[in-house]
Each structure stands twice: as structure tokens, then as C-alpha cells.
Amino acid sequence: MKLYTFDSAPNPARLKMFIDYKGITVDTQQIDMAKAAQLDGSYTDIVPEATLPTLVLDDGTRLTEVIAIAHYLEAVYPERPLLGTTPSERGLILNWNHRIFNTLFMACAEAFRNSHPAYAGRALPGPQNFEQIPALAERGKARLMSALEMTNSELAHRPFVAGQQLSFADIDLLAVLTFAKWAAKTEPRDDMSNLLAWRQRATEALHTGA
Numbered sequence: 001m002k003l004y005t006f007d008s009a010p011n012p013a014r015l016k017m018f019i020d021y022k023g024i025t026v027d028t029q030q031i032d033m034a035k036a037a038q039l040d041g042s043y044t045d046i047v048p049e050a051t052l053p054t055l056v057l058d059d060g061t062r063l064t065e066v067i068a069i070a071h072y073l074e075a076v077y078p079e080r081p082l083l084g085t086t087p088s089e090r091g092l093i094l095n096w097n098h099r100i101f102n103t104l105f106m107a108c109a110e111a112f113r114n115s116h117p118a119y120a121g122r123a124l125p126g127p128q129n130f131e132q133i134p135a136l137a138e139r140g141k142a143r144l145m146s147a148l149e150m151t152n153s154e155l156a157h158r159p160f161v162a163g164q165q166l167s168f169a170d171i172d173l174l175a176v177l178t179f180a181k182w183a184a185k186t187e188p189r190d191d192m193s194n195l196l197a198w199r200q201r202a203t204e205a206l207h208t209g210a
Contacts, residue, residue, distance in 0.1 A: 001026065001027065001055060001056060001057045001058055002026075002027045002028070002029065002055070002056050003015075003026045003027065003028045003029070003053060003054070003055050003056075003069075004028075004029050004031050004043070004046070004047065004052060004053060004054045004055075004056070005028060005029075005030065005031065005052050005053035005054075006030055006031050006032060006033045006034075006038075006052050006053075007030065009033050009052060010105065010108075010109075010175055010176070010178075010179040010183075011051075011052065011053065011066050012052055012053045012066075013175045013178065013179075014066050014070075014168075014171055014172055014175045015053050015066050015069055015070065017171045017174065017175065017206060018070050018073070018082060018168060018171055019073070021080060021082065021171070021206055021209070022073070022074075022077055022079065022080045022082065023079075023080070024073060024077050026055075026073075031043055031052055033052065038050050038051065038052055039127065044127065046062075047062065047064065048127065049064055049126055049127070050125070050126055050127045051064055051125050051126060053066065053069065055069045055072065055073075057072075067094075067097055067098075067101075070082070070083065070168055071083060080209070082166070082167050082168040082171070083167065083168055084162075084167065089162070089163065089167075092162045092163065093162045093167045093168060093169050095162075096161050096162045096167075096169035096172075097168060097169055097172055100151075100161075100169060100172045100173055100176060101172065103143070103147035103150070104144065104147045104148070104151070104173070104176040104180070105172075105176050105179070106140075106143075107140045107141075107143035107144040107147060107184075108140065108144055108176060108179050108180045108183055108184050108186075109140070109183075110136045110137065110139060110140030110143070111136075111137050111138075111140030111141045111144060111183065111184040111186075112137075112140075112179075112183035112184055113125075113132070114132045114133050114134060114136040114137035114140065115132070115134065115137035116183075119132065120132060123136075140184065141184055141186060144180060144184055144186050145186065148180075148186075148188055148189075148192065148195065149192070151173065151195055152188065152192040152193075152194045152195040153194070154194075155194035155195055155197075155198045156194045159198070159201060160198070160201070160202065160205075161173055161198075161202075166202060166205040166206060170198075170202040170205075170206070171206070173198075173202070174199070174202055174203065174206070177199065
């Protein structure tokens, strides 16, 4: 199998943390999104969606969504599980993956892609061009802060996003906090003590394997 990605971009960053934590070795090719290489024909011939990351399996099957790639790799490499080991854990982690993506990632993407000059006429990923909508940028920032407040409240009840152990939901939240800092100029407020304490705890767990 082969992974096409661009590690510094938000969605690929989620997958990189997942792969690094589990110690998986994958044949990888970096596609430079800073140079719009994902729109080049050499890549769109393989991935017409022009999105990253994409995992191409040995039989030619393409997985173009991070959550799908993570579930595939977890099934092949079950050691150091990040997607749960019981039905309830799996359901809760997946629930949080989607909740974080829909409330935080999408809000941040709205704010960034509808305001940054580099994305003029390219407000949505993929091969088609869409004009920026400035009102969506403002709404995105408001949604982002509201979702951070919600997440801070949730983290008062447990050490990690989906329970007692580090999971892919924590990786998603770490990735989106990095994304929000540079893309939407938004960080957790000082009074979001649960979120700030979680970030330190999750970062340490990710790097130590605890």
C-alpha cells in the first residue's frame, strides 16, 4: 500500500500522529499542498478528488477519508489501539471523531478558507473552484469558540476525550487546536482550564505511549 499525504496540513497531521503513535511503517509520498501539487494531473490521475491524505491499497482500492484510513490501519495493525477495544469504546470514540470534525475542524476550515488570500476562488477543497464567502469566515470563528467552550465543559468529567485512555479522538482534538492557532488565530482562553490541562496530558501520552 502507499500513502499520499502532506504532513503539515490539518487532515494529514491527524493521520501522521495516529501512524507515529502506533509505530506503523507505510510507503509514503508527500504531495506539496503549499504548491497546489494536489491539483496536478500526476496526482489527480490517481485521486480525482484532489484531496489528501489518500491510502492506496495493494489491490488499487483508494481510501480518501482520514477516519477510513485510520480504521483500516487499526484493523491491520491492532497493537496500541486508538479506536477502542470494546463495542462501547469504539462507538464513543467514533462519535467524538465526528463531533470534533463537524464542530471544530469544519468551523476552522470555514474561517480559514473563506478569508485567506491564498484561497481566493478556492474556498473548498477538491478540483472545483468556489468563491470565498466572508460571512462564513466570521461564522466559522464564532462556531469555533463555541465548540471550544463545549469541549472544555466535557473535559471536566474525564481525563481524555472519549474516556480514561488516549484515543484517536484526542489526536483529532490536538490536530484541530494546532490548526485553529495558525489558520483562525484562535486558541483556548485562559479560563478553559479543563481543555488546557487535557492538552498537556494528551500531548505527554501521545509522545510517551502512556
